[in-house]
Amino acid sequence: MMLVSLAIRASLVVLSITAFCLIYNTFFHPLAKFPGPWYAAASSLPLAVISLLKREPQYLLRITCKYGHGGNIAPPPPPPPLGDKPIRIAPTLLLSPKSAHIKDIYWDANHNTESGLYNTVMLGHPPNIFTIDGNEHRALRKALGGPHQKSDLISLFIAKMTRLCFGETWGFVEKLIDERGILRSFRDGLVLFGFVGRWRGFRETLMVEARVDGEPLSPIRRRAHVTILVMVGADTTGTALSSTPNYMLTHPECLKKARAEVDEADKRGLLSNPAQYEETKAHLPYMAASTKEGGLLLRPPATNLFGRVAGKGGAKVGSVWVPEMEMTSNAYVVQRDPELFAPDPESFRPERWLESEEKSARMETAKLVFGVGPRVCLDKGTAVPELYKLFPEIIRRYLVGGGVAYNKDLLVNLRLRDEEWYLESLAFKQALSSMSAVFAS
Numbered sequence: 454m455m456l457v458s459l460a461i462r463a464s465l466v467v468l469s470i471t472a473f474c475l476i477y478n479t480f481f482h483p484l485a486k487f488p489g490p491w492y493a494a495a496s497s498l499p500l501a502v503i504s505l506l507k508r509e510p511q512y513l514l515r516i517t518c519k520y521g522h523g524g525n526i527a528p529p530p531p532p533p534p535l536g537d538k539p540i541r542i543a544p545t546l547l548l549s550p551k552s553a554h555i556k557d558i559y560w561d562a563n564h565n566t567e568s569g570l571y572n573t574v575m576l577g578h579p580p581n582i583f584t585i586d587g588n589e590h591r592a593l594r595k596a597l598g599g600p601h602q603k604s605d606l607i608s609l610f611i612a613k614m615t616r617l618c619f620g621e622t623w624g625f626v627e628k629l630i631d632e633r634g635i636l637r638s639f640r641d642g643l644v645l646f647g648f649v650g651r652w653r654g655f656r657e658t659l660m661v662e663a664r665v666d667g668e669p670l671s672p673i674r675r676r677a678h679v680t681i682l683v684m685v686g687a688d689t690t691g692t693a694l695s696s697t698p699n700y701m702l703t704h705p706e707c708l709k710k711a712r713a714e715v716d717e718a719d720k721r722g723l724l725s726n727p728a729q730y731e732e733t734k735a736h737l738p739y740m741a742a743s744t745k746e747g748g749l750l751l752r753p754p755a756t757n758l759f760g761r762v763a764g765k766g767g768a769k770v771g772s773v774w775v776p777e778m779e780m781t782s783n784a785y786v787v788q789r790d791p792e793l794f795a796p797d798p799e800s801f802r803p804e805r806w807l808e809s810e811e812k813s814a815r816m817e818t819a820k821l822v823f824g825v826g827p828r829v830c831l832d833k834g835t836a837v838p839e840l841y842k843l844f845p846e847i848i849r850r851y852l853v854g855g856g857v858a859y860n861k862d863l864l865v866n867l868r869l870r871d872e873e874w875y876l877e878s879l880a881f882k883q884a885l886s887s888m889s890a891v892f893a894s
């Protein structure tokens with residue numbers, strides 16, 4: 454009996470606290486005046502559930518069209534304008550739909566504190582590059598960044614694909630495996646990562662914060678950072694790499710154009726082996742435009758909510774003053790702004806990048822795919838060249854055909870285009886391995 458009455462009392466306390474929070478969040482919170490769905494204002498749980506259902510980018514796009522004009526108006530027929538006012542997508546979080554506001558949120562050092570959205574422990578124990586602030590963050594970027602040589606990897610990838618597709622095995626020894634299942638675990642964890650980050654109550658009350666102390670680059674921290682780099686670098690780049698072929702395969706006319714361009718440049722001797730970043734930019738404009746359009750614009754691999762906390766005194770986002778709360782933008786939303794990408798913000802149309810330099814420059818300002826400001830992607834400088842180099846090489850070496858539903862199940866059928874090139878590269882590799890055998894003995 455006593456237990457029952459205790460349970461009833463506990464339930465009443467929980468209910469009262471919940472009711473208080475809902476009422477406070479909806480009517481008395483500093484962000485109460487900002488438009489947005491009522492349930493988003495009341496609790497952060499709906500956003501967490503939407504993330505769990507894997508519908509967040511589409512949801513954000515829909516509600517920015519509906520509420521981003523400063524009021525609750527019905528969206529006009531397509532393409533609906535995004536509006537230019539920040540909207541409330543969780544009790545303490547505002548989302549700005551306008552690309553013009555990206556600089557207001559991400560560039561000002563005064564707002565360079567990352568919001569609680571990052572505190573999920575999924576990207577390793579804090580403090581890590583995503584959670585530390587100020588000078589320590591700057592020093593860590595310097596230590597973790599640095600020049601990389603990716604051309605060798607492109608050649609290696611082409612060689613591996615050739616071997617895989619044309620008779621030889623991958624071979625465990627050469628480690629073409631997901632070492633210790635790191636990427637699989639990362640991907641498996643993403644759903645929870647998104648859920649925990651968005652549901653503030655869970656994050657702040659139920660999560661036990663684990664901290665690893667010591668110097669920024671102590672051995673244990675260094676290992677944690679390397680794991681972060683592998684996780685955040687490989688899956689994003691892989692997604693961007695597969696999105697462009699995905700679009701190309703479903704738009705055969707684009708694939709044909711790209712192939713003609715690559716063949717022509719190849720015939721004129723303009724491409725090294727493998728094609729270099731500068732060569733793609735200079736001689737393969739259509740190919741470059743397709744990479745920008747598919748893997749980076751329409752399917753930004755990181756459509757996360759990269760929240761910042763407005764610093765002391767608040768932040769001016771466009772014409773709106775935001776109090777000292779969390780604010781964010783979203784690549785999937787701003788990169789579909791009909792004002793910049795009209796008349797077809799949803800279509801895969803690489804030609805839009807080739808219409809005029811002025812238009813292209815304007816569209817570039819909407820790109821949030823790698824983040825912006827002091828926390829811009831650490832390895833953007835090598836991820837972009839990698840994208841520009843690999844796909845022309847695949848087109849150059851293989852005939853690509855296949856069917857698609859979704860990147861996850863993208864099946865590609867590669868057929869060798871140039872038998873002679875394959876035999877030559879095989880002979881070259883054999884010569885190399887006998888040479889190394891000689892050196893080893």
Ligand code: HEM
Nearest residue numbers: 582682686689690693755759822823824828830831832836
């Ligand atoms: C197409 C590929 C990639 C995309 C789309 C991408 C996207 C992003 C985005 C949007 C951010 C900003 C997050 C924020 O505002 O907090 C970011 C940060 C970061 N990225 Fe990337 N990334 C890519 C490749 C890579 C690679 C290859 C690496 C390294 C191996 C890497 C390492 C990092 C790190 C360490 C940060 C945190 C930087 C900081 O907070 O100072 N990324 N990335």
